[in-house]
Amino acid sequence: SAVISQKPSRDICQRGTSLTIQCQVDSQVTMMFWYRQQPGQSLTLIATANQGSEATYESGFVIDKFPISRPNLTFSTLTVSNMSPEDSSIYLCSVEGDRYEQYFGPGTRLTVT
Amino acid sequence: DAKTTQPTSMDCAEGRAANLPCNHSTISGNEYVYWYRQIHSQGPQYIIHGLKNNETNEMASLIITEDRKSSTLILPHATLRDTAVYYCIVRVPSGNTPLVFGKGTRLSVIA
Numbered sequence: 728s729a730v731i732s733q734k735p736s737r738d739i740c741q742r743g744t745s746l747t748i749q750c751q752v753d754s755q756v757t758m759m760f761w762y763r764q765q766p767g768q769s770l771t772l773i774a775t776a777n778q779g780s781e782a783t784y785e786s787g788f789v790i791d792k793f794p795i796s797r798p799n800l801t802f803s804t805l806t807v808s809n810m811s812p813e814d815s816s817i818y819l820c821s822v823e824g825d826r827y828e829q830y831f832g833p834g835t836r837l838t839v840t
Numbered sequence: 841d842a843k844t845t846q847p848t849s850m851d852c853a854e855g856r857a858a859n860l861p862c863n864h865s866t867i868s869g870n871e872y873v874y875w876y877r878q879i880h881s882q883g884p885q886y887i888i889h890g891l892k893n894n895e896t897n898e899m900a901s902l903i904i905t906e907d908r909k910s911s912t913l914i915l916p917h918a919t920l921r922d923t924a925v926y927y928c929i930v931r932v933p934s935g936n937t938p939l940v941f942g943k944g945t946r947l948s949v950i951a
Contacts, residue, residue: 728886758935769927769941770884785938819883827933828874831883 729754729822731832739838740810747806748835750820755800760829761793764817773818776803810839843867844928849946852922858915860945862928865909870932873904874939875913877924884927884941887913918949 730753740746750759761773773793774782782795796804807814815838821831845863852858864873874889888895888902890911895902901914915922927944931937 731883760938769943770939771941772938775935775938821883823935824886826889827872827931827935827937828886828889829876829884829939830886834881834883836881 728824729756729830731820731822731830733818733820733832733835735835736833737836737838739840742811742839744810745806745808746810746837747804748818748820748837750803750805750832752801752822756822757800758823759797759803760821760823761795761803761805762819762821762831764819764834766815770819773805807837810837812839815839843930843940844942846926846928846942846945848943849948851948851950852915852918854920854949854951855917858918858922858947858949860913860915860926860928860947861910862913863910864928864930867908867930868932871930872933873902873908873911874929874931875900875902876927876929876939876941877922878927878944879921879924887926889933918947920949920951923947923949 732751734749759776762770764770772785773788774784776782776795776797778797794806817834819834821829875887876884878884890902904911925944
């Protein structure tokens with residue numbers, strides 16, 4: 728299994744601003760994933776990030792709103808841009824194990840006021 | 841959309857076995873059954889997965905019916921710390937196949 732950390736663990740932000748969330752893994756991985764969990768809801772995949780290539784976004788998510796960086800095999804960032812209260816969610820990153828099971832970070836709890 | 845159906849909630853007495861069902865009647869031949877759980881305010885945790893044979897690890901057992909249209913996750917001796925939302929997901933084990941989370945089953949373990 729992989730050990731994943733995220734920063735910040737939580738934040739309260741004003742609408743119109745941006746927040747960058749960091750995800751660090753304790754081993755080198757090819758693919759990293761970013762999910763959103765809105766209040767009371769299940770997880771929804773935002774995008775898949777491969778090192779050295781552009782992230783692949785799921786329907787309903789766009790790069791201008793959720794730009795992703797993947798500078799190396801152990802690190803990724805997700806930015807939530809021009810935030811509105813509807814962006815208040817838990818944001819989680821995950822990585823895939825060698826049997827395609829996924830391991831998740833603890834999440835970043837974002838509140839937009 | 842999720843391709844599985846799970847009960848919304850279940851209760852289980854502490855120390856007893858918790859049996860969580862999942863229906864996946866449209867599962868295809870190359871799709872596996874994965875189980876995850878999410879304890880309140882934490883990231884999801886991988887539990888177990890299987891194709892057609894029963895599987896067991898240190899956390900749980902997975903029983904898949906012969907026709908593969910349903911499965912049961914068994915926590916043999918539930919504790920209060922097993923209280924969580926349990927997600928059953930079917931997917932092809934590939935990096936290009938995303939996890940699609942349904943609503944899951946909220947398991948409450950009661951003392």
